[in-house]
Amino acid sequence: MPGTRRTTLIVCCCAALLMAPAAYAQHDHDHDHAHDKVAEKPQDPAAALSPKLRALLNEEMRLIDGGMGDLASAISIGDWSSVAKTAHKIEQSFIIKQKLTEKDAAELHDKLPAGFLEMDHAFHRTSGKLAHAATAHDAELVNFYVHRMLDLCVNCHAKYAPNRFPGLVAPAAEPHRH
Numbered sequence: 394m395p396g397t398r399r400t401t402l403i404v405c406c407c408a409a410l411l412m413a414p415a416a417y418a419q420h421d422h423d424h425d426h427a428h429d430k431v432a433e434k435p436q437d438p439a440a441a442l443s444p445k446l447r448a449l450l451n452e453e454m455r456l457i458d459g460g461m462g463d464l465a466s467a468i469s470i471g472d473w474s475s476v477a478k479t480a481h482k483i484e485q486s487f488i489i490k491q492k493l494t495e496k497d498a499a500e501l502h503d504k505l506p507a508g509f510l511e512m513d514h515a516f517h518r519t520s521g522k523l524a525h526a527a528t529a530h531d532a533e534l535v536n537f538y539v540h541r542m543l544d545l546c547v548n549c550h551a552k553y554a555p556n557r558f559p560g561l562v563a564p565a566a567e568p569h570r571h
């Protein structure tokens with residue numbers, strides 16, 4: 394909930410003023426993340442990752458992409474056990490949860506904006522909910538969550554991968570032509 398988060402950050406700001414320089418540096422770091430969250434301008438955090446982590450992120454994306462296709466096929470024929478299995482796989486593919494070295498994990502947290510991480514969390518959480526809905530054979534709810542997941546693909550790519558996916562950048566950003 395953004396409101397709650399904001400309150401926490403404000404409390405953090407006040408506390409940081411009273412703390413040692415090391416803690417203050419940490420405060421600056423958190424502060425940057427807070428700005429990322431509200432920033433309107435699209436960014437490209439993947440470009441800042443090491444080649445290894447960027448490759449991992451793209452590998453995860455390709456898995457997710459394949460999974461979405463599998464979901465569509467299984468949903469349309471009511472193969473709920475396949476739907477639940479694929480949705481669980483997507484839920485688990487979250488790169489932060491994988492066996493990364495401590496250094497990798499620190500790099501991800503350092504270089505990926507808080508808003509990006511939150512969207513990624515939301516995406517994987519939604520996949521978990523989709524798995525539950527599939528277990529309950531609730532086609533309508535399953536479709537609702539698929540739609541929400543697609544929405545998150547589009548929103549995250551538009552905001553955090555605008556160079557990679559220029560098709561998602563709002564046409565209003567282009568010069569006006571007749």
Ligand code: HEC
Binds near residue numbers: 546
């Ligand atoms: C939280 C952010 C986020 C979400 C959610 C997200 N993506 Fe991505 N995705 C990215 C970023 C960032 C890149 C570009 C990475 C780069 O530039 O190296 C990317 C790249 C990709 C690629 C290119 C992979 C490659 O190797 O060429 C595909 C395909 C893709 N995403 C599919 C999806 C699909 C399908 C969904 C939703 C079902 C999705 N993504 C959800 C952030 C996200």
